[in-house]
Amino acid sequence: MDYQFKDIESRWQRFWSENQTYKVENNPSKPKYYVLDMFPYPSGAGLHVGHPLGYIASDIFARYKRLRGFNVLHPMGYDSFGLPAEQYAIQTGQHPAITTETNIKRYREQLDNLGFSFDWSREVRTSDPNYYKWTQWVFMQLFNSWYNLEVDKAEPISTLIAKFETSGSKGIKAECDEDVANFTADEWKRLSEEEQQKELLKYRLTYLRESIVNWCPALGTVLANDEVKEGFSERGGHPVEQKKMMQWSMRITAYADRLLKGLDDLDWPEPLKEMQRYWIGKSVGAMVSFDPIEVFTTRVDTLFGVSFLVLAPEHELVLSLTTPSQKEEIADYIAQTSKKSELDRVANTKTVSGVFTGSYAKHPITGKDIPIWISDYVLAGYGTGAVMAVPSGDQRDWLFAKQFGLPIIPVLDTQKDLDQQADPTKEGRYINSGLINGLIYQEAIPVLIAKLKELDAGKVKVNYRLRDAIFGRQRYWGEPVPVYFKNGLPYLIDEKELPLLLPEVDKYLPTESGEPPLGRAEHWKYQDQYEYELSTMPGWAGSSWYWYRYMDVHNDQAFADKKAISYWKDVDLYIGGSEHATGHLLYSRFWNKVLKDLGYVGQEEPFKKLINQGMIQGRSNFVYRVVNEGGKSTNTFVSVGLRHQYKTIALHVDVNMVENDVLDINRFKFSRAEFADAEFIFEGGKYICGVEIEKMSKSRFNVVNPDDIVERYGADTLRLYEMFLGPLEQSKPWNTNGIEGVFKFLRKFWKLFHDDAFNFCISDETPSKAEYKALHKIIRKVEEDIERFSFNTSVSNFMICVNELQDLKCNKRGILQDLVIVLSPYAPHIGEELWALLGNKAGTLSYATYPKFDERYLIESEFAYPISVNGKMKMNLTISLDLAAPEVEQLVLANDDVQKHLDGRSPKKIIFVKGKIVNLVV
RNA sequence: GCCUAGGUGGUGGAACUGGUAGACACGCAGGACUUAAAAUCCUGUUCGCCUUAAAGCGAGUGCGGGUUCGAUUCCCGCCCUAGGUACCA
Known part of the structure; x- marks a missing residue:
């Protein structure tokens, strides 16, 4: 029979599912390998052809590792809490759980269509109470922990209480709020239970804090910064305003340095690591006190170049420092800046504005009076919200000084063009700089720091850009926070009462009094008397630990059994999009470190190797409708090559009516009534469509559904084709133009096993040398490529191999059976079918013995050396590989054709690289 | 602006540590089979010049330099594209 992919694929998919072929046990006698995909949010739109790219790659990798004898954990699940289901619920009244369930079913069908080797018995859903029970449990661990800087790790809060009881707050080095109290052990013991709890909250890894949040009244929810685009919500486009709210926060800043250092040893893409580094934003500098202002600076060496100080308009000392004569001006300025939107502030980097407060600060070393200004180029949220301005070294300070006629003092003898711009150099020797005059940068720093310490006016300080993460959303469809309030103080519910179930509500909107939707739940009180926390957890909660749940998904005693964790350890390969660079991937690393500190898991980092698959963009097609002289649209359409001869407007045309950019005229005519009698101006007898690369979306008519491709060519073709498209990590437009080639390849492969009558x-028979060579070339190639995640080159080489075997008319078991195994990670269905036809036990291909590469088959005795003259290739000459330089040179020079190319000249020098090249230099 | 990745035929792309640029595939052109079409197979296909043809010559991996016997690959300067980021002191 010819290659009947439909029959083959549905049969084997059923077989795998019925026989649980890919169910994996925690089996310590085998080496483990953990291949993880970023689990999807099951949206209503279903999968398009871009989604499976990463899943196909990870599946190939997982299947390959399985064949190489590893016990492979390759699970899949759903990040099923989220805003879209909730918005749909608000609009339709449909419970988000129902929509979510429907969407998951659809996703599952689409995924199953592609022949993935997921162990579905380990599926997780973040919205499932059996799952979020443990998300709540992790929250409790964070609540019950503090960060001890002495040992640089998190500890149970009980160790802190013990310290308070024995020696009070003295000597405690913790990552905590700034307003912690000082007390002795006795004082601590005399505090009431409530006062103690209040104090402890300042140390917990998750804590309540008044934060400014992006509040969206229309959605009735708080949005993350990346959910807000230019003052409007990303979804729905509703206006967003700034609002102060009591919010749960996570003390991720405690881990800033460990999160930064940990990056060095991770096998992640450099751009991704760079993004996280930037996000963490470590800068080493100094705190310097200009009485009464404290500033943070990374260039303490320019201390003598300070000619003024600048405070953020929001700085707490602004009002008290303003002199009566400046009061009005300052008030005006503050009012102005608070009105300015974020965008205005950023857009205006060329012009500077600011106002003098009328007050002066004291230079810590010279004691000189330094004028204090305010300006919006200084941010309240970074450092101390105040800067020492050094116009000679900092461009912003320079602009400010120019604008307001303040002095520009050079501090290094190499600074130049200071009348044009600031010069931030660190080269040269200091001038105008008191005790560091004549020194170089490296010498000056310790001298200055020592002096500032002596004067008690400064110290070394490390600053981070990273902020504590807000952990709460005023929405319904998320994990309830396992906390209740007693006299305004938060307490954890009893662990035995987990999961704290999401209560039913009548509407998914905030209450009339502005409380989150959970405020609508009736009779929802802890022990029937205490208010529960009404906000739910943010989207990243459930995804920050899910890889552990896959290890032991049905455990109801722990988030995962210790044995399972110590066997599977960490994720060996994680594949997903780079859009999670600073969200999910940072939070996951953070929670992992907390769990490690508390002794629940063993690894400091959760994801050893990470690959970002590229985006698959849409490839839109256009038809060009001719516009007549009156400017009216006609019903005539002109082919793209001729469109400039007419006045036209471009219309998106559904890509499913177009093949190789040629429009299917009949389908076009039937697509809409108005096109039924459309006329066409052809080129070369065809209507060619225009092309543009855009995002894949319904409105652009360029969405390609994997189901349609599978229907037409089969899953194996789709899998191979998505890999064949180009390097995994590169973004590329979807284009079906080449898919025929891949399909033909599978048919050729099938043909190798069949005669002309199918x-x-x-x-x-024993295979020939040439046949072995073809096989072992591909064995080696696949092995090399998979290490580099270069799947596209493997597919090309499968084609080369099959072409060669076809030329050799090879139908020998000794070759083809091994080739089936090598190809099976890419095309598992056709593989299983042929494997069974070859007489092997059905369904055993996935765990077959991978053929061993044997160098012997590739050893050549001769090589067709390229002969080049002055580095330009002229001809090939086949020479034995046993020969060394002198003999080769002799042979080459004796050759008539070579002499022709030399044209009478005699070579000055002959370069010979064995097995590579001969180059004659004349 | 800064950070990162990238720029190769009509198209997707290949060339792994400097050694035959354009593998493989699409598309296109021509041919075979066929009443015809589909499918399949064969040949050609970087560009330019020259030639009836065989063959030959020259240019060529964003642009300009450099190192080298030899550069898509290494170095310097610049241009463009994509992603990230936005006054971080």
């Missing part, structure tokens, strides 16, 4: 026909 009867299965295999020979048991």
Whole structure:
């Protein structure tokens, strides 16, 4: 029979599912390998052809590792809490759980269509109470922990209480709020239970804090910064305003340095690591006190170049420092800046504005009076919200000084063009700089720091850009926070009462009094008397630990059994999009470190190797409708090459009516009534469509559904084709133009096992040298490529191999059976079918013995050396590989054709690289 | 602006540590089979010049330099594209 992919694929998919072929046990006698995909949010739109790219790559990798004898954990699940289901619920009243369930079903069908080797018995859903029970449990661990800087790790809060009881707050080095109290052990013991709890909250890894949040009244929810685009919500486009709210926060800043250092040893893409580094934003500098202002600076060496100080308009000392004569001006300025939107502030980097407060600060070393200004180029949220301005070294300070006629003092003898711009150099020797005059940068720093310490006016300080993460959303469809309030103080519910179930509500909107939707739940009180926390957890909660749940998904005693964790350890390969660079991937690393500190898991980092698959963009097609002289649209359409001869407007046309950019006229005519009698101006007898690369979306008519491709060519073709498209990590437009080639390849492969009448026909003869060579070339290639995640080159080489075997008319079991195994990670269905036809036990291909590469088959005795003259290739000459330089040179020079190329000249020098090249230099 | 990745035929792309640029595939052109079409197979296909043809010559991996016997690959300067970021002191 010809290659009947439909029949083959549905049969094997059923077989795998019925026989649980990919169910994996925690089996310590085998080496483990953990291949993880970023789990999807099951949206209503279903999968398009871009989604499976990463899943196909990870599946190939997982199947390959399985064949190489690893016990492979390759699970899949759903990040099923989220805003879209909730918005849909608000609009329709449909419970988000129902929509979510429907969407998951659809996702599952689409995924199953592609022949993935997921162990579905380990599926997780973040919105499932059996799952979020443990998300709540992790929250409790964070609540019950503090960060001890002495040992640089998190500890149970009980160790802190013990310290308070024995020696009070003295000597405690913790990552905590700034307003912690000082007390002795006795004082601590005399505090009431409530006062103690209040104090402890300042140390917990998750804590309540008044934060400014992006509040969206229309959605009735708080949005993350990346959910807000230019003052409007990303979804729905509703206006967003700034609002102060009591919010749960996570003390991720405690881990800033460990999160930064940990990056060095991770096998992640450099751009991704760079993004996280930037996000963490470590800068080493100094705190310097200009009485009464404290500033943070990374260039303490320019201390003598300070000619003024600048405070953020929001700085707490602004009002008290303003002199009566400046009061009005300052008030005006503050009012102005608070009105300015974020965008205005950023857009205006060329012009500077500011106002003098009328007050002066004291330079810590010279004691000189330094004028204090305010300006919006200084941010309240970074450092101390105040800067020492050094116009000679900092461009912003320079602009400010120019604008307001303040002095520009050079501090290094190499600074130049200071009348044009600031010069931030660190080269040269200091001038105008008191005790560091004549020194270089490296010498000056310790001298200055020592002096500032002596004067008690400064110290070394490390500053981070990273902020504590807000952990709460005023929305319904998320994990309830396992906390209740007693006299305004938060307490954890009893662990035995987990999961704290999401209560039913009548509407998914905030209450009339502005409380989150959970405020609508009736009779929802802890022990029937205490208010529960009404906000739910943010989207990243459930995804910050899910890889552990896959290890032991049905455990109801722990988030995962210790044995399972110590076996599976960490994720060996994680594949997903780079859009999670600073969200999910940072929070996951953070929670992992907390769990490690508390002794629940063993690894400091959760994801050893990470690959970002590229985005698959849409490839839109256009038709060009001719516009007549009156400017009216006609019903005539002109082919793209001729469109400039007419006045036209471009219309998106559904890509499913277009093949190789040629429009299917009939389908076009039937697509809409108005096109039924459309006329066409062809080129070369065809209507060619225009092309543009855009995002894949319904409105652009360029969405390609994997189901349609599978229907037409089969899953194996789709899998191979998505890999063939180009390097995994590169973004590229979806284009079906080449898919025929891949499909033809599978048919050719199928043909190798069949005679011309399509009867299965295999020979048991010993393969020839050439046949072995073709096989072992591909064995080696696949092995090399998979290490580099270069799947596209492997597909090309499968084609080369099959072409060669076809030329050799090879139908020998000794070759083809091994080739089936090598190809099976890419095309598992056709593989299983042929594997069974070859007489092997059905369904055993996935765990077959991978053929061993044997160098012997590739050893050549001769090589067709390229002969080049002055580095330009002229001809090939086949020479034995046993020969060394002198003999080769002799042979080359004796050759008539070579002499022709030399044209009478005699070579000055002959370069010979064995097995590579001969180059004659004349 | 800064950070990162990238720029190769009509198209997707290949060339792994400097050694035959354009593998493989699409598309296109021509041919075979066929009443015809589909499918399949064969040949050609970087560009330019020259030639009836065989063959030959020259240019060529964003642009300009450099190192080298030899550069898509290494170095310097610049241009463009994509992603990230936005006054971080």
